[in-house]
């Protein structure tokens with residue numbers, strides 16, 4: 001079942017290692033099949049060096065395992081909630097990592113300001129950090145509530161223009177139109193997270209990128225009259 005998507009999700013998980021976004025068993029990638037409404041996600045606690053297609057678990061939109069004898073990632077309810085909200089807008093890949101610099105911003109409980117066009121080319125505006133979960137939200141349905149605060153954090157924008165959020169004191173969740181695109185967004189997020197830290201160290205008062213340049217860069221790539229790259 002869903003063999004192509006399983007292969008895609010396996011490769012996307014392995015890409016996280018190649019791109020230095022994960023170590024050990026940290027992190028997870030999932031993919032969404034909009035036709036069946038099923039999700040393929042990495043099994044829980046499997047080291048990347050031993051990961052095979054059999055470690056890809058199929059779950060439904062309630063998080064129940066539909067195929068596979070492994071337990072899915074503990075973060076599965078977060079992924080499911082993100083697909084419920086972002087799937088109808090075309091999001092078919094979700095990535096969670098603890099990549100060092102993006103996680104540093106999450107631990108600081110700070111959104112990442114858009115300081116330059118590298119950021120502006122991929123993310124429209126500051127990358128938001130979620131609010132704190134209440135003790136009750138942590139106690140009951142922690143992973144589901146993590147999904148809820150992510151959706152809440154980007155409620156001022158939308159999941160196409162803002163494809164990442166930092167979970168406060170935790171780490172980033174990132175998404176895209178495919179699992180591969182979500183991995184790319186995770187890599188870009190890590191790169192700009194590091195630069196933003198350097199920017200703040202060099203100038204704690206640095207203002208964010210001027211809106212007109214931010215608009216120009218984002219729109220020439222993704223706007224209705226985009227002209228970046230080659231015609232498809």
Ligand SMILES: [Zn+2]
Nearest residue numbers: 096098170171
């Ligand atoms: Zn985590």
